Amino acid sequence: MRSFLKLLVLAAIVGAGIGLWVTAPNRVDAARFDGLTGDAARGETVFTAAGCASCHHAKGSEDKLLLTGGMEFVSDFGTFYAPNISPHPEAGIGGWSFEDFANAVTRGVSPEGQHYYPAFPYTAYTKMQDQDLSDLWAYMQTLDPSDVASKPHDVGFPFNIRRSVGGWKFLFMSDDYVIEAADNERGRYLVETLAHCAECHTPRNPLGALDKARWMGGAPNPSGSGTIPALTPDKLDWSAADVAYYLESGFTPSFDAVGGHMAEVVENFAALPAEDREAVAAYIKALPPLDE
Template sequence: MKRLALGLGLAAVAGAAVAFVATAPSPVAPERLEAISELEGDAQAGETLFWAGGCVSCHAAPEAAGEEQLVLSGGVRLASDFGTFIGPNISPHPEAGIGGWSVAQFANAMLAGVSPDGGHYYPAFPYGSYARMSDQDIADLFAFLGTLPESATASLPHEIPFPFNIRRSLGGWKLLFFSDEPRVALGGDDAQIARGQYLVEGPGHCGECHTPRNALGGFVGDAWLAGAQNPEGEGVIPNLTPGGKSISGWSATDIAYYLESGFTPDFDSVGGSMVKVQKNMARLTSGDREAIAAYLKALPERPNGWE
């Protein structure tokens, strides 16, 4: 009996050690970080990525409008089943924001969800999508962020209850759900569709709202962009695939025009949380909006993800 107890104890210790190692933060490979650090960031190109990513939606102060949106002082609250996440200050302020970061530290955050102090970020910060971004785009976005106004506003802590406040457990979440592979396999070599896929699955992170999640907060794999329950508790987020009723009857031209103007083919206008998204999309080039539309029309049909 003593041997059995000892064996079980040793097995438990060994299992805990394996779990501890397996859930450790895994930063970007050093050689890739070195390559990114040597790139010259183009702030003008980075501005396109800034709007594609909708950075102001989470990182500008609540209710900020106009030029005030470019002061990324944080404070937006994102309610979820796991607690409330609060957008941090990512202005160029050297202490309160990310002004003291290197481009390598920024790349680690964007591509691996790893903070400058080596910890896991919660996936409310959509690095699961940003992981698909190119090295040059990371450098360009970092360059643009550095041109924005500084804010000394301190970031507020997330309001996350036990056990979700144990960040080490996010290593397990990453093992299960984190990947930089394409979300959906599309045949052919159409450059326009490929560009749209990059924007939607990468910097645009459209699936973060338009794809249903399982009990652990991971995407339901076979329901990419099929729509989901609104995490704020009211209504649903539309199905963007040709299998839903939301935009399945729209042409690619209709979709591109909606992203530009906010008007639907039947002369309705954008509403709800999509208002901010549409305003961001309107700042993209017409070519990028058309690429997004082409990608959405090329998706396989999926039934509504919330049903």
């Protein structure tokens, strides 16, 4: 009996050690950014493509570049609120280093070493190119600060245990692309990384991770009203020109106008070069049908 108890204790210690290793924050290697210089002008394009203002701008304000945060994201795990990411030194991220920023955006890890919840789409941003990340950081330093404090998330037990997010990342976070690029790397980069389109257009498994087997297959609207449409060719019969025009104008081939949060997405894409919208359209038209 005593031998059995010793083995049980040893197994518990080993199991706890493995658990701590699996759930530990995974930070970037800062040396990979040596020699990089951010360009704020290029960073503005990255900022727009990534939709940063769409979620983080001050609610009710016409200033889309005042990144006070506050937008709510309702989920089965609780309600998450976009934080203040303005360059304010206390209320925002003005006191961060570039390394802090890189860890947050591409690893989902705070400067204090806590895991961010994946309502923040770092699972897509993890593939962001180093130069784009540096340019984005440079641009965000030029924006106006806001002293409004971030609203705390409304998440109950057990989802409020931040360390458990590390286990979720271990299971579901990957820097691999889902679709082969063929000759359209820009389109794939925009859709799968910067614009993180799958966050809304792909269904999720019971643990909240994207169901990559049904990539871009449509999903319930997190607001609880309706669904986010599928973009696969068996569901969307628009031409590439139709898709590109929609991203520029907000009008569908049947002359319906964009609505909801997608209006913000169209506003962002309309500000990008036409070549980017065409690359996204080409990516969408190359998606495999779900019924294969």
